[in-house]
Amino acid sequence: MTDQLPPFPDVEPPNRSFWRNLSVVWLVPVLALVVALGIAWQAYSDRGTLIEIRFESAAGVTAGETTVRYRDVVIGTVEDVRFSEDLQTVIVDARIDNAVLPYLDEDARFWVVRPEISARGVSGLSTVVSGVYIEGVWNNEAGTERRTFDGLSSALFVLPGEQGRVLTLTVPDGMQLSGGAPVIYRGIEVGRLQDPVLSEDGRTVTVEVFIQAPHDQRINAATRFWDTSGFSINLGTEGLSLNVESLASLVTGGIEFDDVYDGAGPVDVDATFEVYTSEELALASAFQRPPVGDIPLSIQFNRRVRGLVVGTSVVMDGEIIGEVTGVSVLSFDTPNGASVRRMVADLMVDAKLMGLETGATAEDVYDYLDEQIADGLRARLTSSGLISSETLIEFAFDYTSGRAMLDRTSSDVPIMPWVPTPPSSLNATAEGLLERLSALPFEALMNQTIDTLASVEGLAGDPALRGVPEEAVGLLQDARNLIGGETAQAIPVQALAAVADLRAIAAELRASELSEAFNAILTSTDAVLVSADQVITSANGVVETASTIMEPLNTASAQLPTIMENLMTLSETAAALEVDALIASANSVLAGADAFLTAEGMTEVPGNLASALTELEALMTALSEADVVGSLNSTLTSAEAAANSANAAAQALPALVERTETVLEQVNGLLASYGPRSDFMGDTRSVLQDITAAARAIARLARAIERNPNSLLTGR
Amino acid sequence: MQIDDMENLGRTQQVAAASAVAHHVMTAREAGLVGCANCGRVHRAPVPANCLRCGRPLFDRARARSLQYVWSWLFAGLIAYIPANLYPMLRTNTLGSTSESTILEGVVELIHHGSYLVAAIVFVASIAIPIAKFVAISYLAIGIQQRKRGHAHERHKLYEVVEFIGRWSMIDVFVVAILAALVQLDFAATINPGIAAISFSLSVAFTMLSAQSFDPKAIWRLTDTT
Numbered sequence: 001m002t003d004q005l006p007p008f009p010d011v012e013p014p015n016r017s018f019w020r021n022l023s024v025v026w027l028v029p030v031l032a033l034v035v036a037l038g039i040a041w042q043a044y045s046d047r048g049t050l051i052e053i054r055f056e057s058a059a060g061v062t063a064g065e066t067t068v069r070y071r072d073v074v075i076g077t078v079e080d081v082r083f084s085e086d087l088q089t090v091i092v093d094a095r096i097d098n099a100v101l102p103y104l105d106e107d108a109r110f111w112v113v114r115p116e117i118s119a120r121g122v123s124g125l126s127t128v129v130s131g132v133y134i135e136g137v138w139n140n141e142a143g144t145e146r147r148t149f150d151g152l153s154s155a156l157f158v159l160p161g162e163q164g165r166v167l168t169l170t171v172p173d174g175m176q177l178s179g180g181a182p183v184i185y186r187g188i189e190v191g192r193l194q195d196p197v198l199s200e201d202g203r204t205v206t207v208e209v210f211i212q213a214p215h216d217q218r219i220n221a222a223t224r225f226w227d228t229s230g231f232s233i234n235l236g237t238e239g240l241s242l243n244v245e246s247l248a249s250l251v252t253g254g255i256e257f258d259d260v261y262d263g264a265g266p267v268d269v270d271a272t273f274e275v276y277t278s279e280e281l282a283l284a285s286a287f288q289r290p291p292v293g294d295i296p297l298s299i300q301f302n303r304r305v306r307g308l309v310v311g312t313s314v315v316m317d318g319e320i321i322g323e324v325t326g327v328s329v330l331s332f333d334t335p336n337g338a339s340v341r342r343m344v345a346d347l348m349v350d351a352k353l354m355g356l357e358t359g360a361t362a363e364d365v366y367d368y369l370d371e372q373i374a375d376g377l378r379a380r381l382t383s384s385g386l387i388s389s390e391t392l393i394e395f396a397f398d399y400t401s402g403r404a405m406l407d408r409t410s411s412d413v414p415i416m417p418w419v420p421t422p423p424s425s426l427n428a429t430a431e432g433l434l435e436r437l438s439a440l441p442f443e444a445l446m447n448q449t450i451d452t453l454a455s456v457e458g459l460a461g462d463p464a465l466r467g468v469p470e471e472a473v474g475l476l477q478d479a480r481n482l483i484g485g486e487t488a489q490a491i492p493v494q495a496l497a498a499v500a501d502l503r504a505i506a507a508e509l510r511a512s513e514l515s516e517a518f519n520a521i522l523t524s525t526d527a528v529l530v531s532a533d534q535v536i537t538s539a540n541g542v543v544e545t546a547s548t549i550m551e552p553l554n555t556a557s558a559q560l561p562t563i564m565e566n567l568m569t570l571s572e573t574a575a576a577l578e579v580d581a582l583i584a585s586a587n588s589v590l591a592g593a594d595a596f597l598t599a600e601g602m603t604e605v606p607g608n609l610a611s612a613l614t615e616l617e618a619l620m621t622a623l624s625e626a627d628v629v630g631s632l633n634s635t636l637t638s639a640e641a642a643a644n645s646a647n648a649a650a651q652a653l654p655a656l657v658e659r660t661e662t663v664l665e666q667v668n669g670l671l672a673s674y675g676p677r678s679d680f681m682g683d684t685r686s687v688l689q690d691i692t693a694a695a696r697a698i699a700r701l702a703r704a705i706e707r708n709p710n711s712l713l714t715g716r
Numbered sequence: 717m718q719i720d721d722m723e724n725l726g727r728t729q730q731v732a733a734a735s736a737v738a739h740h741v742m743t744a745r746e747a748g749l750v751g752c753a754n755c756g757r758v759h760r761a762p763v764p765a766n767c768l769r770c771g772r773p774l775f776d777r778a779r780a781r782s783l784q785y786v787w788s789w790l791f792a793g794l795i796a797y798i799p800a801n802l803y804p805m806l807r808t809n810t811l812g813s814t815s816e817s818t819i820l821e822g823v824v825e826l827i828h829h830g831s832y833l834v835a836a837i838v839f840v841a842s843i844a845i846p847i848a849k850f851v852a853i854s855y856l857a858i859g860i861q862q863r864k865r866g867h868a869h870e871r872h873k874l875y876e877v878v879e880f881i882g883r884w885s886m887i888d889v890f891v892v893a894i895l896a897a898l899v900q901l902d903f904a905a906t907i908n909p910g911i912a913a914i915s916f917s918l919s920v921a922f923t924m925l926s927a928q929s930f931d932p933k934a935i936w937r938l939t940d941t942t
Contacts, residue, residue: 023784028922029791036795039911065813130813 048095055151058090060132068094068134105143110136111152163213171275184256190215225257225275226282295362297347298413307391316395322349379418497692504699785929793922800916809906842888852878860934882924889917
């Protein structure tokens, strides 16, 4: 294309080599390629290792979604779910994080966690929404790595790393217990039960329990387990008792244990414990089930004995000395041809429990028994309690029977002589009980009760008694009317005002104090200010000026007592009147006070007081600045004079009371012309409130100054 | 890339020559003119090495390495397109269960749900258009390299379509970005973008750059220089 363009200039060096011609931009795809390959390699190397877990069933396990978890942390994902070749198992292929792979050795266990709802609560709830997951456990030691595992059908009973102890218990039947039920020690859950299993011979049911550390140290030879399932009702001498352990154990069953005596030694690792049906039996077992004695005896009953079973206790003097180890029937022919059937009880007794020396041999025991039998000791069947009819074999003295001895010859085990059970024991007790019951004075009690009820009824039927509620209602109504009346409701407000007034007057009348004099100064009006200004302007003639203050000060202070007196009259009148009359007269007082206040400019007093206070404060500042202690003293003297005049004014109080009273009379007459419901009442009330407020303000001021007179000089 | 001065110059000459020569158009190149790619100043022969106005080096567009740019961006886009399809685009976490879906899985899922229209949109925007763009740009670039002459109009049209439609592939990325920003309801539902979202947007960006690097005048230059 260039051949047609000879004039075209070379603006670029031509014919560069291929590599030089290559643009830098090619770095972009190269870089992209490198990054893509890097990501691919990383994803490949991080994807974990595939392991195989065989399950009998894999309900809920989904390829690509179900996770494998260890301690609730996801460590892998199921990639495939397939069958083994013989279709007997499900093989789950899971890709496991390489980090945990070294720990997947012999002890690794896997099971599928599904939601479980039982009486003990809900477990695996998270799987309801997230689907099932495979939980794996293993110890924290790396071992020989494996890639194939057999999954468990249910969660592992004891997780690796869980400290504790597994015990085997035998239970009468598996009815009451279910897997996961709690093992309780003093009310605290310390372990759990595995599912009960039937032993191979089908005779017993065993259940494994796991006791968590450190509670497993509580297990020793004295430990007894008992069933706390359901509830138990005990009817005993102490009454009826109902035992319910916990709601959960009520439903799923539970096993509790405790030591029945102290100082017991440890037990073997594979020791098997028996589970008693109740706590009482378990505790009683400490006494009832001693180590089986080693000295054999037998008793041959000539009739069938009800309730005699293996394990029946042998009692002597109230103590268990052994138990029945076998019950059999022996039949033989007597020399005279008759066929005889005997019930044979094989016993094992303990020499030590019988009170013999520890080292006593069987012969010693037999000799001892022989002596006792000669004295009348016999074996007999008895039952242990009133309600429970547990059969016992008792060695007791029976002096009525004839001579007998231990038969050591007719069989290889010595035969103990026996006597029939005396019929008395139970019957006698029952009879005595009935006798005492019948002796109770039921009839007298009933009669007395009837009498009491009759008198109560008579009292209740009395018409006077019936009238009481009505009267009470009427009384309440009256009281309510009284309280609800406008006049009664106004009392508190007025009383409050009166109290405030009294307080203000009391403070005022304490005129001999210097602080009170200040009080009087405070109440001085603008005239004080004018005089004070003069004091400030002429620093030299402060004393003279201060004395000139006195005149207006006196007049000013004379005004306040007047107000106070009026107020006092008010409150006194209020206090002196009867409740009914109080309101009317208070109203009239208020009317008079209203007139009085408007006439004297009473409402302005608080404002004046405040301005006077400010001015006085300014005056004091000026005085203190001018270093005029002397003049201050004279001012104080003047103030004292003012206070004296205030005092005099206070003494003129009775006259004022009279005056006010005349005013009140007049107003009372005026009030009579007004209707009781006119606006006048409202006005007076508001006036009263005004006065109350004014009185309160004065009282507050007086109190504040009384409490802290210095504030006048220092300006707070 | 588009230099108005040159365009206009070429066009006036084209108009002038249109009546006389129907098939041959006088180009600036033939007229011995070179425009500065930077500021647009036209230089007559003898052309200086650098632009007289802005000082940038002048170069001949015909010899420019525009095709190299086209190819390299295209390859980069292709490479980025592979993880974009293999890795999950969205990681949806609903009530504790996490599900990841690639673009194609998403389309299949939408079809299963019966949302054919949305499925079609996603398929066209995320699969059909990018692949079509790869093919179209390759076709155009190969056409230039092989000095193909025919169908110049069609090829130009194709170029315009490719350049216009390129940005619409971002619709998928856009949706992912909005979903990831809006659906963050913790346990109930959470949507997070996957690796594919990044690589896909990179792929789209690269192909757009590739399309932009393509000089459409190269199509005509071959036609002109017969």
